[in-house]
Amino acid sequence: MPGSLRMTTLATALATAICGTAAGNAAADDQTVLRLSNWLPTTHPIYSDILVPWAASVETETEGRVVIEFLPALGRPAAHFDLVRDGVADIAMSVHAYTADRFPTAYGVTLPGFADDSLTASVAYWRTFETHFAQAGEFRDVKLLGLWVHGPAYVWTKDKAIDALEDLEGLRLRATGGIVQDIAERLDIVPQFAPASETYELVARGVVDGVLFPMESVVSFRLEPILTDALTIPGGLYRDSHYVIMNSATFASLSAEDQAAIERVSGEAMARLAGKAWDNADAAARETLEAAGYTFTPATPEIMAEVRRQGDALEAEWIARVETLGIDGSAALATYAEEIEKVSGAR
Template identity: 50%
Template structure:
């Protein structure tokens, strides 16, 4: 027997049932972020990128930021094992995993983050992708910070001899190798501990892009900054996902992530790095850090001393079946065209 109450109840159930698929389709990606929530890479890159991803997928994919679920060095494994769905990390923290990609950190490659980041992504796609160095995770994008410089607390560097014996904080990878090549003493620590190390005299200085020295508030501990044209080296970073989380996304949403990752995200992150390098030099200079530029004999000696790393990497690339000379030439062609 038909009744109004049963009809209304049926309609209500139908409306509720129709609403279920929309919410069920939503994929929430837990992003383990070990950076401070106010750091520019978080506020100016990751957060707006996440908002754009949610908008482009019409709410089907949403990123939820959580405080770091482990040490910065552990995040590759945290994502691979599914403890987090997404994270970013620094290649140098696990340099042995990425012998090919570490090319993008070599000395004297580019004048800024933008050209080196876009060139890095293009070179990865053209020469390194088949090596599958990110096995166990899904790579979304990679990019470079701005060029690294030499910052010291009390020693002004006017000649190569001035750096010998100085203790310098490094993250590992090429920064460690450069320090040792220049007869400096590398001291290992996360960036978050750099100020305490320098202010207490555990380290005499640091290798850093200007942006990082500024945003990690190292200015008061650093009396001098030696700017190295085209970079003493570069620090490269990458964004990645758990493969099972990736597989939960529809083909359509995977395509959107791909479009918003890769070169798009590399250029987006680089814009922040370059702007912050400029701001950092202005603010640190106003605070008392004295900046000079390596040139003349000092620069010639740096180039001569560090040339060994390019040759070593070419040999490493050959061991992995990659033409290193061709990859480097391609990278430099991209940098030149972008500038």
């Protein structure tokens, strides 16, 4: 090859390489990476069946312009609202009851009863929030992306079936704040506050006699080998509520196109995703626990009457509390129940 041609070829190749590198860097520069602080085990359905698929849908919907990077927890579970608000993390999921005083409206959808699944209650919660609760401004400092509630929660114990109301008296059970603490205390249970991620150690060490949990969580948090019994309650003794948020400045920095794309896969879409995932996880957990020999004891009429009585009292207190925020709690719960029926009828 003549020298001049060789030099031209080399120059062309070098230019192509430089252009290719520049194009790659430009593509990388055009891509926004959002950091999600995750405090759950990667085996938990919230991580594997809700957050990971949602993150994938964000990437797909934005055509790869926005990707979500999962980081190990940047703080304790209860700190995640502040971590996102302050920009330490871009996105996080947490539980309203971990900082219950911050989210008074969520309490209403966690009261006993309402639904035997997560899907209908989760979608109904999102719709109720938009109609009644958004005005309270609980998420004014962040961008709210999603809300859902888990499936019905029960009383789980070790070598102790709950056959009567008095069997609950004095039981030390792991709990969160909010409705879980309140309904437990009204049933003479002694709630022991702890994040779900610390439950195994508490049970294994005998610090608590059992837990208040939905079906799925007994398996997800590895309690299957060390508990034995469940007291089941139609509609659940309670249902904890969860939220996913993004830093406001981070959301505002995205293009209008990407903001719209993220909102399409969030909100009610995320509630549906979460509800379906939780119902599937509850069903799988039930099979696992039945195979392990767990005893499932339906609540007696006496227990149910007391749960309803105490639930009604807590509901009345909540209605009075949110009235100070300008919210009609009775109307909100009526909407919640109506939306549950609508979603159930459309399935």
